[in-house]
Amino acid sequence: MAEQTLQDQVSPEVRARVQDSFDRQGLMRHLGARLTHIAPGRVHITLARQPEVSQQHGYVHAGATSAIADSAGGYAAFTLFPENSTVLTVEYKINLLAPAAGDHIEAVGTVLRSGRTLTVCQLEVFSQEEEKRTLIATGQQTLICLASRPDH
Amino acid sequence: MAEQTLQDQVSPEVRARVQDSFDRQGLMRHLGARLTHIAPGRVHITLARQPEVSQQHGYVHAGATSAIADSAGGYAAFTLFPENSTVLTVEYKINLLAPAAGDHIEAVGTVLRSGRTLTVCQLEVFSQEEEKRTLIATGQQTLICLASRPDH
Amino acid sequence: MAEQTLQDQVSPEVRARVQDSFDRQGLMRHLGARLTHIAPGRVHITLARQPEVSQQHGYVHAGATSAIADSAGGYAAFTLFPENSTVLTVEYKINLLAPAAGDHIEAVGTVLRSGRTLTVCQLEVFSQEEEKRTLIATGQQTLICLASRPDH
Amino acid sequence: MAEQTLQDQVSPEVRARVQDSFDRQGLMRHLGARLTHIAPGRVHITLARQPEVSQQHGYVHAGATSAIADSAGGYAAFTLFPENSTVLTVEYKINLLAPAAGDHIEAVGTVLRSGRTLTVCQLEVFSQEEEKRTLIATGQQTLICLASRPDH
Numbered sequence: 192m193a194e195q196t197l198q199d200q201v202s203p204e205v206r207a208r209v210q211d212s213f214d215r216q217g218l219m220r221h222l223g224a225r226l227t228h229i230a231p232g233r234v235h236i237t238l239a240r241q242p243e244v245s246q247q248h249g250y251v252h253a254g255a256t257s258a259i260a261d262s263a264g265g266y267a268a269f270t271l272f273p274e275n276s277t278v279l280t281v282e283y284k285i286n287l288l289a290p291a292a293g294d295h296i297e298a299v300g301t302v303l304r305s306g307r308t309l310t311v312c313q314l315e316v317f318s319q320e321e322e323k324r325t326l327i328a329t330g331q332q333t334l335i336c337l338a339s340r341p342d343h
Numbered sequence: 344m345a346e347q348t349l350q351d352q353v354s355p356e357v358r359a360r361v362q363d364s365f366d367r368q369g370l371m372r373h374l375g376a377r378l379t380h381i382a383p384g385r386v387h388i389t390l391a392r393q394p395e396v397s398q399q400h401g402y403v404h405a406g407a408t409s410a411i412a413d414s415a416g417g418y419a420a421f422t423l424f425p426e427n428s429t430v431l432t433v434e435y436k437i438n439l440l441a442p443a444a445g446d447h448i449e450a451v452g453t454v455l456r457s458g459r460t461l462t463v464c465q466l467e468v469f470s471q472e473e474e475k476r477t478l479i480a481t482g483q484q485t486l487i488c489l490a491s492r493p494d495h
Numbered sequence: 496m497a498e499q500t501l502q503d504q505v506s507p508e509v510r511a512r513v514q515d516s517f518d519r520q521g522l523m524r525h526l527g528a529r530l531t532h533i534a535p536g537r538v539h540i541t542l543a544r545q546p547e548v549s550q551q552h553g554y555v556h557a558g559a560t561s562a563i564a565d566s567a568g569g570y571a572a573f574t575l576f577p578e579n580s581t582v583l584t585v586e587y588k589i590n591l592l593a594p595a596a597g598d599h600i601e602a603v604g605t606v607l608r609s610g611r612t613l614t615v616c617q618l619e620v621f622s623q624e625e626e627k628r629t630l631i632a633t634g635q636q637t638l639i640c641l642a643s644r645p646d647h
Numbered sequence: 648m649a650e651q652t653l654q655d656q657v658s659p660e661v662r663a664r665v666q667d668s669f670d671r672q673g674l675m676r677h678l679g680a681r682l683t684h685i686a687p688g689r690v691h692i693t694l695a696r697q698p699e700v701s702q703q704h705g706y707v708h709a710g711a712t713s714a715i716a717d718s719a720g721g722y723a724a725f726t727l728f729p730e731n732s733t734v735l736t737v738e739y740k741i742n743l744l745a746p747a748a749g750d751h752i753e754a755v756g757t758v759l760r761s762g763r764t765l766t767v768c769q770l771e772v773f774s775q776e777e778e779k780r781t782l783i784a785t786g787q788q789t790l791i792c793l794a795s796r797p798d799h
Contacts, residue, residue, distance in 0.1 A: 217397035218404035221373070245369035252370035253432045254410020261406050280405045281765060282789055284436035284588040284740055286615050286635060288608045303633060304592045308764065309737060309791070311590050311633070329607060329615065331590060331635055333738055333789060335765070433613060434637055436588055436740040438767050438787060440760045455785055456744045460612065461585060461639070463742050463785070481759055481767065483742060483787055485586055485637060487613070521701035522708035525677070549673035556674035557736045558717050562710020584709045588740035 199230055201270050209266050216262065224259050232302035234266040239295045251291030256316050256328050260285060263300030264312035264332040271305050277339040285314060285330035293320035296327065310334045351382050353422050361386070361418050368414065376411050384454035386418040391447045403443030408468050408480050412437060415452030416464035416484040423457050429491040437466060437482035445470035448479065462486045503534050505574050513570050520566065528563050536606035538570040543599045555595030560620050560632050564589060567604030568616035568636040575609050581643040589618060589634030597622035600631065614638045655686050657726050665690070665722050672718065680715050688758035690722040695751045707747030712772050712784050716741060719756030720768035720788040727761050733795035741770060741786035749774035752783065766790045
């Protein structure tokens, strides 16, 4: 049980590494996105539905939905990477299943397979309206682990 | 030649319909994206590289790159839709080929196949640094044409 | 419990409809693929690893892996379609995670979201070597429900 | 002009390397697929429409269409790889645009971006019916270059 709990937590170093990188993403700050969960191979990012992230009908724009899904997957992969490495998205594919109509949306990135060079993540985005949680997007992402340059 | 020119231009009604819808996308305005070209089955959207749209290394975030690519494809499809219809992204896939390092990036959405229900678009994003234009992302998108509700 | 069991079973009509359609797929027969499980929204297809479906290193070819994944997703969607309808794959995306090295592989198609027009499925392919089951491919698929023509 | 012609041709060594690998793909032989064009960064594979590769309505099965598209992209990448390397498909996405209704279909794989580790290809499949050539599928593929083992 204790072991299980330990496995579910990232080290303080990894947590700081993820949070620092996230904080340097101007887009995430500009959209108002927040990092709400960091576990080994799993990261959640939350975004409030506001006019600044809307499409023409007032729902969250697919681009904003994708942006937090992409970052959630990227950081989920990053939690499993060695120190002094960096993560880049190679590609992703996302299906928009339902309008993002709740008060806020939450992207969940989960590592499906972690390799030395390539990592594959599952991306899910839920909209939350009071007690109701709806899957609004589902995707799949490929990431690459690169040695980071000294200045990053 | 004149015929060619005519075919390359959308009617004033279609142009207004696309521009109006774009102007109602809070996300595009919030990111500073601009609609720079509207032709039948092809739309360009431009975004300046600024801290507000950056990832952790200062390049344009894949999420912002995808957001304008998604909108460019959506409006490219929309130019060919009948009046009183609306466009929704079903899904897209995008490969990030190179860092978005120029002064600004331009997304080009092009209709590959236009059906009554479904439309398939090619998505390309270029970064522009002075005279140098580099393909930084390429994607493929499926869209659906729906009858619009009276209030949209 | 009994209710649960009933929900896990398709009606004899649906089962016959799926099996008949599968039996008319010349490719599935030519590859030696077999329909091994039909449940509401979930279908399994199994393929033995033989020289006829191999790539250059003797593993199952990504094309054969994809072919049974595509059919598994298509029939999973089909189990939920109304009578006198037909299913077409709009698009799919698949990540090949590991070489298909077992004695046989099994594709599992599962409906994630079933709409009136479009259905989205998750695709998984496992390789089976004695007791060891390995996820070798994961994908996502969009399908369309069409009214079938009288002769089909 | 001569220079252009030279650039359009692969060396006899590369040609032999591609043809040898193709000939070892049991699936391609079993389907009756033929390698019909090998250029630097571009490969064509042709498949006759026969009952052995059909889906339930008699058209070429999406799985067979995808299989030759995947191989065409893989070999297009392979033409640009160094000696003693091997190619693996990381992932691909394909949109099926129209039924594969002609006498035969032709897949064209074209390298969009060739990197040291990863290559991205465009996939197109055309159906040919007498003089009429129709785009029936379009896709995008990511491949990885690996050092080959001595026995391959």
